[in-house]
Amino acid sequence: MKLPQVIIIGRPNVGKSTLWNRLVGKKLALVDDQPGVTRDRRFGEAHLLGLDFTIVDTAGWEDEDENTLPGRMRQQTEAALVGADVALFVIDARAGLTPLDEEIARHLRQCDVPIVLVANKAEGKTGDHGIYEAFSLGLGDPVPLSAEHGQGMADLFEALLPHLNERQLEMDAEAAIAAELDDEEEYDPKAILKLAIVGRPNAGKSTLINRFLQEDRLLTGPEAGITRDSIAIDWNWHDSASGEDRPVRLIDTAGMRKKALVVDKLEKLAVADARHAIDFAEVVVLLLDATRGLEHQDLKIASMVLEEGRALMIAINKWDVAEDASGLFNGIRKALDDGLSQVKGLPLLAVSARTGKGLDDLIRAAFELRDAWSRRVPTAALNRWFDDALAKNPPPAPGGRRIKLRYITQAKTRPPGFVLFGTRLDELPAxxxxxLVNGLRRELGFDAVPVRLMLRSPKNPFAKK
Structure with a gap:
């Protein structure tokens, strides 16, 4: 069956293509600060929290003669409205309403297409004034969001849901998620392991990779900040337990200092490149210096990796020169558990890039961590766990009204993501x-990998607001 069609409309440079990219999940549409980048309609398949639809990007609406290029671009946009099920009218919350916004609103009020008013660029408090102004357009409550940062997507979901067709509204949620998962690549445990090494400057990242390779492949030295570009090197690790060679892509990155200390332009670019390398890694090793212990900057790096959804492990380098090794290890273990409340029990290993101590254990643990990060729980096992979890600890009843949890399903892997369906989930305590998340980790084999839990409550589109 044909997917419902949602069209994005607005004046130039309000972030229409950025929103299109966000909903499609890929940066396919060109985005720039100058207006008029988009000229033709662009179609894409959008996936928003279980809703599937065709999303249409359009040229910026301009008040120009029909014979001019901007005028012909506006005609293309008007034509796209004819076949749309819903129109997203995007304004710039930071800039506030303009006369052109008001003209577009007048035109849209005369159309039969349902309109969802979107106040983009609403991150922080800079967009508050524009959001309040948007109420005057007479198109209902604006949906504040930031297409660039992905904020407000759940609110957009709720605004779109009543307008999309009956099939979408009544589709069984499990079937919708299963269809989404058809596009997910099947996990191959023998595929190349993408392993990034991160940490503060001079922790020994390049030295560690050289030790793996058994050659001076990367420049090293006592000076901090030698590595600038993220370097990826393919290598085969010999697994002595199985006798097999397993492929690994080692990614060396620039040292990450406190943001306040990074003033040099090249260092800023190097740190940005390191962050980019984390996005493409599967497992990230945060390398600590045993002579310095765990510092606040290490916890900030660890939090960043977990927020990106990567599998994280900690390795304490220079173990051969560590003082009070046992006390150091236990202290770091406790500090990690206290400082990273979102994940308990991260793998912690002691290594020495100079002597080679613990390096086989590190690679073996990285492969095991990737397996957990890529794990999919069979539906029957997930349901059994869910029923037991509810029986042991039923959800609360705030104000005497029970929160009903209907079921849970795994929406994705890498990192594992779950969708919890029920009623009044906005009142479910953190x-x-x-x-629930700790139970998923502890009892279903996810160990210390980041787990995402999304909450979905059905909304009656015919209920009075």
Whole structure:
């Protein structure tokens, strides 16, 4: 069956193509600060929290003669409205309403297409004034969001849901997610392991990779900040347990200092490149210096890796010169558990890039961590766990009204993501959500990998607001 069609409309440079990219999940549409980049309609398949639809990007609406290029671009946009099920009218919340926004609104009020008013660039408080102004357009409550940062997508989901066709509204949620998963690549445990090494400057990242390779492949030295570009090197690790050679892509990155200390332009670019390398890694090793212990900057790097959804492990380098090794290890273990509340029990290993101590254990643990990060739980096992979790600790009843949890399903892997369906989930305490996430990790084999839990409540589109 044909997917419902959602069209994005607005004046130039309000972030229409950025929103299109966000909904499609790929940066396919060109985006730039100058207006008029998009000229033709662009179609894409959008996936928003279980809703599937065709999303249409359009040229910026301009008040120009029909015979001019901007005028012909506006005609293309008007034509796209004819076949649309919903129109997203995007304004720039930071800039506030303009006369052109008001003209577009007048035109849209005369159309039969349902309109969802979107106040883009609403991150922080800079867009508050524009959001309040948007109420005057007479197109309903604006949906504040930031297409660039992905904020407000759940609100957009709720605004779109009543307008999309009956099939979409009544489709069984499990079937919708299963269809989405058809596009997910099947996990191959023998595929090349993408392993990034990150940490503060001079922790020994390049020295560690040279030790793996058994050659001076990367420049090293006592000076901090030698590495600038992220370097990827393919290598085969010999697994002595199985006797097999397993492919690994080692990614060396620039040292990450406190943001306040990074003033040199080249260092800023190097740190940005390191962050980019993390996005493409599967497992990230945060390398600590045993002579310096765990510092606040290490926790910030670890949090960043987990927020990106990567599998994280910690390795304490220079173990051969560590003082009070046992006390150091236990202290770091406790500090990690206290400082990274979102994940308990991250793999922690002691290594020495100089002597080679613990390096085989590190690679073996990285492969095991990737397996957990890529794990998919069979539906029957997930349902059994969910029923047991509810029986042991039923959800609370705030105000005497029970929160009903209907079922849970795994929406994705790498990192593992789950969708919890029920009623009144906006009142489900964060502590109960942590209870569920910790149970998923502890009892279903996810160990210390980041786990995402999304909450979905059905909304009656015919209910009075």
């Amino acid at each position: 502590s109960y959500q942590r209870y």
